[in-house]
Structures are given as structure tokens and as C-alpha cells.
Amino acid sequence: MQQKLSVGTVPQWILTDPDVYRAEVERVFARTWYYLGHESEIPEPGDYVTRWYVHDPVLLVRDRGGEIRAYLNSCMHRGTVLCTADSGNKGSFTCPYHGWTYNLRGELTGIVAGDRVYGEEMNRDEWKLRTIPRVETYHGLVFASLDRDVVPLREYLGDLAWYLDILVGRSDNKMEVRGAPFRWVVKANWKIGAENFGGDAYHTAMTHRSTVELGLSPKDPMFASYGHQVVMNDGHGLNVITPSPVAPPIPPFQGQPEQLWPEFERNLTPEQLEVFRGTAVIDGTCFPNLSFLSPMHGTGGHAHLTNFLTLRQWRPVGPDTVEIWSWFLTDRDAPEEFKEESYKRYVNTFGPAGTLEQDDTEIWTRITDASNGLMARDKNMNYNNVMNYVMGLGRVEVDPAWPGPGTAYPTCYLEAVQRGFYEQWNKLMVKD
Ligand code: FES
Ligand SMILES: [Fe+2]
Incomplete structure (x- = not known):
């Protein structure tokens, strides 16, 4: 019996099918920024x-x-x-x-x-x-x-620009890339990373459980859920995660050096400052394949949490292979000591051999392994070969009090960003 696609589901074969991949290169990547x-x-x-x-x-x-x-x-x-x-x-x-x-x-x-x-x-x-x-x-x-x-870049970014301003437009002399970008190849489809960084806060408690066991993340299974998930135009989306109520409070502006604060106040609006001041982690994806992550990580306890900003590109190499490019950015005006500390946190966690990076890539490789067989690849849908993206569907209301643009939901354990990502993907894939 053939199964039909229902709302909130995505066929598993779009992760490995060579025809889908060829179409993506021409229909998604050749028509976006x-x-x-x-x-x-x-x-x-x-x-x-x-x-x-x-x-x-x-x-x-x-x-x-x-x-x-x-x-x-x-x-x-x-x-x-x-x-x-x-x-x-x-x-x-x-x-x-x-x-x-x-x-x-x-x-x-x-x-x-x-x-x-x-x-x-x-x-x-x-x-x-x-x-x-x-x-x-x-x-x-x-x-x-x-x-x-293609529409001008600013128009394409749309609502996402407001959030990018917080990350890369906040200081007088803007950001600089430190070192050359890291790059490495992972046996995974490019969409897996793009949607993970875009909205998948839900995996944090399980995939990155070692951070909880080491005392680096709170012992609260909902710890990555607090805050807002924001769905935007053209498939863009992000999470703005706030600290768990059971965790110690974090310093303003993700612990950025105080000497930068007046610059933030000069370059950002009161609403942007409000969001930036209280956030612990920002992660998101600019459709189709540029992600960003601004977390706080340490080596033991909150006293040592340090923020870093990384940009991530999921460069497709084939249906089941992605070349990951990773840039580290820092405010040009930050003190050298902070830049150095921030860079170390980045390398330790999300560098190619970083602890959290390895957690993710291992899982993504297994997704690819499990999506290459006859059952997962059956385009006639004779098996239940769909992936489940229904989290929060019809259950979570929009938060009208959110100060930023986009459609904001008051939880990050949600798959609204992923649904938005695939809606945009599908729109481009079926458009001549
Ligand atoms: S000079 Fe470039 S290919 Fe001949
Ligand atoms: Fe992860």
C-alpha cells in the first residue's frame, strides 16, 4: 500500500537521491545567494x-x-x-x-x-x-x-538581517575573520547540517549529553528549549536560546568584554539590544546553506564560559557528501586576550576535531548510512520512509510580544524552522 506524505513529513530519499541532488544544484543553489x-x-x-x-x-x-x-x-x-x-x-x-x-x-x-x-x-x-x-x-x-x-542581497536576507546585525553589525569596526577557514568532508547530505543549525535545539540534550555529564550544561532536559524560535522569509530561521532557569545567570551580551558594550549600544536598536543582552546561544541558517552559531562554552562551570561566533557553510559535494567550511569571527575592537580565549573555545568545541562537532557529524553520517538502502530510497513510498517534522505543529502559538521581526514561537524545542526550510526548498525545487 502506498503511503501519502502528510503535513510535517519529508521523504527520507531526498537526503541521498542523485536526481534530487542534481536538481538542487540547478534549482536551489543557482537561484539563491x-x-x-x-x-x-x-x-x-x-x-x-x-x-x-x-x-x-x-x-x-x-x-x-x-x-x-x-x-x-x-x-x-x-x-x-x-x-x-x-x-x-x-x-x-x-x-x-x-x-x-x-x-x-x-x-x-x-x-x-x-x-x-x-x-x-x-x-x-x-x-x-x-x-x-x-x-x-x-x-x-x-x-x-x-x-x-536574483533579488538584491539585502532583500533576500529580509528579516534575517535584523539578527545578523546583532552578530556581525554590532561594533564600530565590525568583525574580522581569524585564521583561515577550517574545512573538512563529512559523509552526509548538506541539508542535514543546514536544518540542524537552523532550528534543531532538541538534539542538544541527547547528542551533546557529554556536556551535561561533564557539568558544562545544566542537568535540565529542557535546557536548550528556553527562548524563541524564529521563522523568516525565504527559508531562513534561527533559535535565540536563553539560559535554563535552574542554571546560574549568565553575563549580558554573552559575556562580551565590557569595553564593547558602548559600541553595541551605538550600533544596535533598543530591541536588538534587549534580545542580545539576555541570550545564551544564537544559532540559525541563512537559506540554503550558510549557518551561524554564537554559543557560550567553557571547560568547567559558568565562570569560564566564553562566547564565540562561527559561520558555517555546508558545501554540497555530492548527494551524500558535504564539505564543511567554518569561519571564526571576532569583533575587531575586542581585546586580544578575549579573541584568543574565544578562538580556543571555538576550536575545542566546533573545530573539525571539536567535542561537539564530533557528536554531530557521527550522527549525521549514520543518517546517511541509514538513508541509502532500498527501503529509505523507495520513491513509490511503499514503506514508511518519511522523516518526522511535526514538533509543535498546531500546538505552539506565536509570541506577539517578541521584539524582533519574523514569526517567533516561545520555545526552541520546535521544528517550525525546519518546516520553513523545507517549504522554501520545495518551492524552488518545483519552480521551473
Ligand atoms: S593557458 Fe590556461 S589552459 Fe592554456
Ligand atoms: Fe549539535
């Missing part, structure tokens, strides 16, 4: 980093005039990857195959023995590097889109 990096990674003219826009290699460069440009990192002669380094500073890029050279504006400025082998006929203007059609920034976050007609 895709995070490439942070302005502070390329502060000087000639600075560059190499990145991926799913399967398109990207060369992100700051040109002589200070403008950020994004090119397909592929030579116009025979298509090889033009720049193979992760980052650096250059005045021009020379192809390792036959030596064509391009300047920072993508212009073809040098051809080995050009006059002799091509003569006058070759118009170099026709052989510029291909630019990624749209590149825009928000508080230093550089996004690109392959869709020339």
Missing part, C-alpha cells in the same frame, strides 16, 4: 582567496581600486583551474597550463608568444575571465549568485 567569504579575508588590493560555489571554483579578489570581484577560477584557454592556492596576494594570475595571464580585473594581459601564435586576429577582450554574475556584501559578508535576476 551563496556565501563566499568575509571581506576581512582579503583586506588589501591583490589579496585573494579561492572558494567553491557548489561545483564552480571561484577566485575572490580585491582589485587595485579596492573592489571585490569574483571570477570562475577557470582559464579561458582550456579551462584548467587558474589559481590553485587557497589564498595570497598577487598582481596577476598566470595559468599553469600554457601561461596565459590575467590581471585583477580579469583581463587577459599576457599570452605566451602571443604575437607569433595568434597574430592580430585574437581580440583579448573576448577572453576575459568569466565573472560570477552577482556579488554583494552585508556587514562584510560576501555573497554571490549565479542568477543575474
